[in-house]
Amino acid sequence: MNTGSVQTLIVLREEEHAWLQDLFRSRHPMMVTLCNKPFIEYLIDFAILSGSEALRIASDSPITDLENYCGNGSRWGITIDYAHILPEDDRERLLEKNRQFCSRGKTMLIEKTLFVAYDKKNDYRLWLRACPEGVAVSGTSGSITILGNKQENSIPGPIPEPSLPMLLTIGEYYRLADDTLKNADRYILPGYSSEPDCFLGRNVVIQKGAEIRKPVMIGNNVQISAGSIIGPGAIIGSNVIIDRESVVSGSILMDNTFIGEQLEVKGRIADGSLLIDPESGATLQMEDPHLMSAIQPGASTKQIIRRIIHALAALALLIVLALPFLILRPLLGLRRNWHTKKRLFPPGATAKKLTIEQVVIRPEGAYGRLAIALSIDRYPSLFKVLGGKLRLIGHRPAVSSDTSTISSGCIAMNPAVFGYAETEEWPENERDELMVDHYHLLHSGSLNDIGLLLKALLNKKHM
Template identity: 45%
Template sequence: MKTLIAIKEADCNWMRETLPGTQPLLAPLCNKPFVEYLIDFAILAGCREIRLLSDGPLSQIEEYCGNGSRWGIELTYANLHPSDGEPELLRKNRKFCGEERTMILSGCTFIDYDKTLDYRGLASIDSGGTIASCPGGSITLAGPLEPSLTDQPLPPVGLTPIGDLKSYCRIAMTTLETGSSRYVLPGYGGEPGCAIGRNVTISKTAQIHKPASIGNNVRILPGAVIGPSAIIGSNVIIDKGSTIKESIILDNTYIGEQLEIEGRIASKNTLIDPESGVTLAMQDPHLLAGINGGATALVLWRKIVHALAAALLLLLLSIPFAILYPLLRLRGKWQDVPSIPNAGLAESIASAFSLDRYPLLPGVLTGRLAIIGSRTHENRAANHTGTDCRPAVFSYAETEAWAATESDAAIVERYHALHSTPLGDIGMTIQALINRIHYRNPT
């Protein structure tokens, strides 16, 4: 038996806002792309050749699924017209279908199957066409009957439409609760109801309450509470003390500190209430933000710009440092340079040129530090583990006068770490240098 999986863009319009840019077949359901559930069912029904049909772009899904070898099947792709019904699909794909029994899975619907049951009987039942249907989708059989490969009676097959966020959320939660006893779900788990992906760091003081599914490359920081009924995607950071309950956190999302997410979907900086459909795009990156996984070029460019700035500072300050460092060290005054203004001419000059930071500058050349970012000299960067931590010689907080307290400084650092540009960093470094002079020597 062969399978045609047909999905039309119009069936999945509701996904546009929640998962912009994602092929509907790749929408994650309990950390597993929707298409994999369909493929799993087709395999359970004895299909070894599957064709994916869509009226939208297929490149994303082709890239993900490849030729199907990972499932031990042959997977091909083709386009369909939005108005195509099942007869047209069969006609247009008659070369693929040949004279074999063909199962057509159409629409954005979830198949309630059980991986422990044998669905190979579908090839031999004379159903007269549709064997299951629901608003928006169906399972149809066409072509000649095949000899039965099983003696088992055909298990019931149910369909649930995924027509909106509410149903998407409900199906994801049901799948999570049903767990790996019924579906093949990703992740490792020592006990039922909890699946954890690769490269997951969970703090000792974080709590995980079943059922929960956690994707790959996830960091759960101290005091965070995950679950019950929490689906955490891949490339996610749950910051300190936050609670995620009955919610879905989609891939590449940062959840800030001390937040409470209950009955919501979070996708990057967007928070969605699946019940009402209300969508909120947060503008506070320290609360909710996207994690950009593809910023390698920007990171490299930033490192080059910072290294050039550090090299320039090393060159410009080399003479004052060469003269003043030994002098102040001998007088035992070097450690006073950052804090005591006007203690003497040498100290004042050293302070004005921020020579106390000079020994840190080579760290920028080696890529260990940034020229500007989070403060390393107060050891806060080492304690801060968010996405926005960039240990540096100068702090973004030093560019702004109002950041008086530690928490103010942290807000400023996080804001600029997420919004600054490499060239903007140079301007801010100059600003920090000026501010350091000004605030050490207030008039």
């Protein structure tokens, strides 16, 4: 036996964390995030702090998403592999199946445990050296057992010890997340922190007029609209949209969640369209997608396909409308009924500033009405769809305002030639249009976009 090496064996049994699986069905319990970091990463961190060079995850159920996330452990500088066990395997059988792995040296066996409370400033290698063989830490939420370790009595000074917080209900999860946020200096947490109690991920857009109150944690690809108040005690996951004038405090927004405008979320956990009261455990499925809904995580392949479909449809329109455009454009110019206005999409609406030119034609005379009916005013913008700067259908800002900048309420919108709002008859103002745009932004796909485009072309409301 190589007594100098240390490894960690994490045992996962499907039935042990059923309460968490029942709430967050789309992910493995170990992939549920605590302060925007999956539970499995906290265990990996602790293994590394304890001096482990290798880590094995043994599970009695499929863990494909876990394997895809952790890989071989190279990004943490530790070797990770995987093993399968049966639900009926007891401790003796478990160790027999992993005998070769455990025989390398000292082994830290973690069972029934989602989270280990540690302090990154401590050297847990000293703790491991001081622990005798047997159960080192135990509680209702799991245990840590040391195998093949000879206790060393000559270690000077106090020995830091980890702990296993009780974690068997959604209320305990909520309180643990709050405690972790308040004691963020103990852990290795994601995000950039330029000041205490404030963690920001990548590509976070906070529009002018929004207020951030510490402590707060915000994940990647988050858009917060004007007038919103975030915090204190807010944990915002990744790929989240918070519409204007909404309030999120003392709450957790899981990944891929949309919060509609003027919605107040206090002391709750929101996961897509599911709203959870952590104290009572009561859940509410929100039926109105304009208030709260799940955002389908974007896939690069789907985005490429969508862009190609939009470009092909735009090319078809360019060909079909070429002759009407060549005839009507000069006639409208002679009658001074062809005007252009530039509109600037701020960084809150696109990844970077984008200036687009929109044509305004008054519905005056036969030529004006015909041009609008044929969407000739949109013809010049179709070329930008081919260049990938505009979508064919998405969010089309109003041109009635004299301002040259798009409203700050237009968050997360895809600037487009035709607007989703043009497919409906009922929107009466910009707020109504934004509601329609938000809905289709979250729920529309490539094929749906083509159907909505046809509906926008046939709908004369935009005349």
